Amino acid sequence: MRVHLDAEKCQGHNRCYALAPELFDVDDYGQAMLIVEGDVPEELHDKARLAASNCPEYAITITENG
Amino acid sequence: MTETLDEKTTGPDVRIDPDTGNKIITWERNGETMEFIVGSRPEGTDVWQRVPYDAADYGPVTDFATDFDHADPAYNPNAPEVWKAVREGGCPIAHSDRYGGMWVPLTHDTVHDVAYDTEHFSSRSVVPGVGRPGDRALPAPIGVAPPISSDPPFHAIARRLLLPAFAPKAIEPWEPEIRLLCQRLLDEMGEITPGDTVIDAAIQYAQHIPVNVIGRMLGFPEKDEAMFREMVHEVLERINEEPGTRQTSNDFGAYVQEQIADHREHPRDDLTNFLMNVELDGNKLADEVVEGMIILLLVAGVDTTWSAIGSSLWHLAQHPEDHQRLLDDPEVMTFALEEFLRAYAPVTMGRLVTEDLDFHGCPMKKDDWVLLPFPAANRDPLKFEDPDTFVIDREENRHAAFGLGIHRCVGSNLARLELKVAIEEFIKRFPRFELSGETRWSVGMVRGPREIPVRILETS
Numbered sequence: 001m002r003v004h005l006d007a008e009k010c011q012g013h014n015r016c017y018a019l020a021p022e023l024f025d026v027d028d029y030g031q032a033m034l035i036v037e038g039d040v041p042e043e044l045h046d047k048a049r050l051a052a053s054n055c056p057e058y059a060i061t062i063t064e065n066g
Numbered sequence: 067m068t069e070t071l072d073e074k075t076t077g078p079d080v081r082i083d084p085d086t087g088n089k090i091i092t093w094e095r096n097g098e099t100m101e102f103i104v105g106s107r108p109e110g111t112d113v114w115q116r117v118p119y120d121a122a123d124y125g126p127v128t129d130f131a132t133d134f135d136h137a138d139p140a141y142n143p144n145a146p147e148v149w150k151a152v153r154e155g156g157c158p159i160a161h162s163d164r165y166g167g168m169w170v171p172l173t174h175d176t177v178h179d180v181a182y183d184t185e186h187f188s189s190r191s192v193v194p195g196v197g198r199p200g201d202r203a204l205p206a207p208i209g210v211a212p213p214i215s216s217d218p219p220f221h222a223i224a225r226r227l228l229l230p231a232f233a234p235k236a237i238e239p240w241e242p243e244i245r246l247l248c249q250r251l252l253d254e255m256g257e258i259t260p261g262d263t264v265i266d267a268a269i270q271y272a273q274h275i276p277v278n279v280i281g282r283m284l285g286f287p288e289k290d291e292a293m294f295r296e297m298v299h300e301v302l303e304r305i306n307e308e309p310g311t312r313q314t315s316n317d318f319g320a321y322v323q324e325q326i327a328d329h330r331e332h333p334r335d336d337l338t339n340f341l342m343n344v345e346l347d348g349n350k351l352a353d354e355v356v357e358g359m360i361i362l363l364l365v366a367g368v369d370t371t372w373s374a375i376g377s378s379l380w381h382l383a384q385h386p387e388d389h390q391r392l393l394d395d396p397e398v399m400t401f402a403l404e405e406f407l408r409a410y411a412p413v414t415m416g417r418l419v420t421e422d423l424d425f426h427g428c429p430m431k432k433d434d435w436v437l438l439p440f441p442a443a444n445r446d447p448l449k450f451e452d453p454d455t456f457v458i459d460r461e462e463n464r465h466a467a468f469g470l471g472i473h474r475c476v477g478s479n480l481a482r483l484e485l486k487v488a489i490e491e492f493i494k495r496f497p498r499f500e501l502s503g504e505t506r507w508s509v510g511m512v513r514g515p516r517e518i519p520v521r522i523l524e525t526s
């Protein structure tokens with residue numbers, strides 16, 4: 001699984017950082033930053049899906065492998 | 067992010083127009099001089115235009131699809147039923163001849179499309195009412211209270227100045243102080259006899275929390291709390307009154323100027339000094355702009371958060387099963403918090419149409435108002451499964467309580483923290499309580515209960 005963050009769409013709602021701090025951080029302006037590179041570890045798949053399905057701006061998308 | 071911070075800006079210079087008393091701010095950007103008029107006197111000026119509307123000609127609303135009025139006292143107590151009925155009547159966008167003409171999108175899609183189209187929907191006034199800014203007044207892109215009243219490209223610049231003060235990591239350290247404040251308010255309720263004592267969860271609790279927190283962040287005297295509340299009420303709820311009769315607004319401005327002067331004389335590490343010190347291309351902000359931002363923070367941060375806290379406690383007073391779940395499983399708060407915000411979102415905003423356009427089949431005219439009810443978007447069945455049911459652990463919840471697009475509430479992280487702590491402390495102190503008497507709801511654009519009598523059934 002891969003997670004993609006569209007920084008242009010992010011408006012700093014901070015939902016992803018609250019739900020999945022292992023995958024997202026926020027900068028000094030409250031904008032989200034993706035902190036994993038490449039494949040998301042299996043144990044974080046649920047959190048990744050949760051972050052994506054709670055972003056009000058649809059800034060997070062998920063690609064499932066295979 | 068694409069910012070325009072590298073543009074060359076000089077000024078601003080501020081002068082007072084002797085005829086009208088309005089403040090005229092001149093600002094030079096990339097060699098072009100821009101003039102901004104800030105004031106609220108309608109007589110003899112083109113600053114605020116009185117719209118051709120007299121509430122007495124209309125009376126109470128009988129059909130919200132064709133005669134929508136957010137100031138009708140029957141609206142807020144019944145808003146979810148109003149949205150549902152209008153939508154189910156086949157009308158995704160309601161209309162009203164009130165306030166000189168107003169449109170009201172009621173689905174998530176249409177609310178979203180207005181919020182995202184800053185070209186056709188200006189934020190230079192966000193409170194639809196009887197006063198409307200004229201062509202020269204409060205011009206885009208700055209407006210009277212940046213950044214909420216700003217459009218692109220200035221919006222991003224003004225917003226970027228505020229964002230660091232309200233970023234998650236700047237807000238988190240306030241949690242212990244907010245918790246102590248809530249505990250103090252609960253202590254001040256005095257002797258409680260379970261099964262007998264009735265308290266007011268709005269008047270004795272919810273309404274004191276945000277005003278104290280923002281006042282402390284700004285470094286304003288604690289004794290002024292009651293006055294803040296009055297002024298905020300005045301701006302948001304009395305929208306049917308004549309512009310220019312709002313004496314309190316002028317007093318409020320003068321009060322904030324006094325506080326700015328005091329901070330200049332005695333600088334300290336707080337939000338007021340932060341705003342006074344931020345720089346735009348090497349220039350500090352004019353006091354008028356700092357004043358506008360502070361008034362915005364007070365107006366936007368007080369009534370709204372207090373309403374969210376009140377609505378949440380009102381819900382819990384009627385749903386002991388949700389109350390119990392929060393006590394048994396504190397982790398569920400992560401989801402419950404967002405569900406409170408979805409189901410009881412307090413904030414509706416407004417926009418002004420910038421030019422004639424066809425919007426989802428509606429013939430909108432320049433200067434028409436658009437009411438932007440994010441709370442209605444949050445209960446759209448096309449977007450949320452079973453939207454009128456409070457699902458405490460709702461897993462997919464892209465609610466729009468803090469808005470959508472570039473004007474996302476700058477204080478959302480603070481509001482969330484206050485809401486979470488206020489609920490946690492209240493239910494910890496009172497593990498059981500129930501409604502006891504009439505709940506009184508607000509009137510106007512901020513929806514929330516103003517009186518919530520509850521009988522305490524158990525204390526910890």
